[in-house]
Amino acid sequence: GAVVSQHPSWVICKSGTSVKIECRSLDFQATTMFWYRQFPKQSLMLMATSNEGSKATYEQGVEKDKFLINHASLTLSTLTVTSAHPEDSSFYICSARFPIQYFGAGTRLSVL
């Protein structure tokens, strides 16, 4: 199947710093990518839809100034968690459609 690569797989950072997560589609062009967040023992929560060449569409309740999304090319979308705080610690997962959604391996963020 299609391959979606996500990096890094694990990141630990200090409170107040920013963290960038990359999501790449390796063998197809993805005009649309999705970013999810998942807290322990909870379901996937869609944060935003990333559209190549245009602004991301954020779900209700997700702060767009805190979670910056850049989809600068057909194979790369990035999520930057700005001024991270301990409550932002979570499992962040990207996916891309081809047209079926394929998921990256996820990034576990721990904010100290």
Place this chain on the structure above:
Amino acid sequence: QKEVEQNSGPLSVPEGAIASLNCTYSDRGSQSFFWYRQYSGKSPELIMFIYSNGDKEDGRFTAQLNKASQYVSLLIRDSQPSDSATYLCAVNPQGGYQKVTFGTGTKLQVIP
């Protein structure tokens, strides 16, 4: 009413038995349906998708769709301990390149 509903489980079945996972959805116009498997601490992986009423078989997995009843299920034959995971039902409400809606998942435990 949630858009996609699943029983959270856990559903416990003995090894070798058939596991039956169920999902209902609210949007009658939904076009495509997906089953993902998510191991603890990992991202979801696609198992099957189904678009038409009836059954679709792939190895030990069978997806069943009944649009009139707004019901989709996943059967796992000859269940193995390695099948123990959370199974997510996902529904594409409009077809095409639209975001899918995920259920909260059913946790399956296969007892050796």
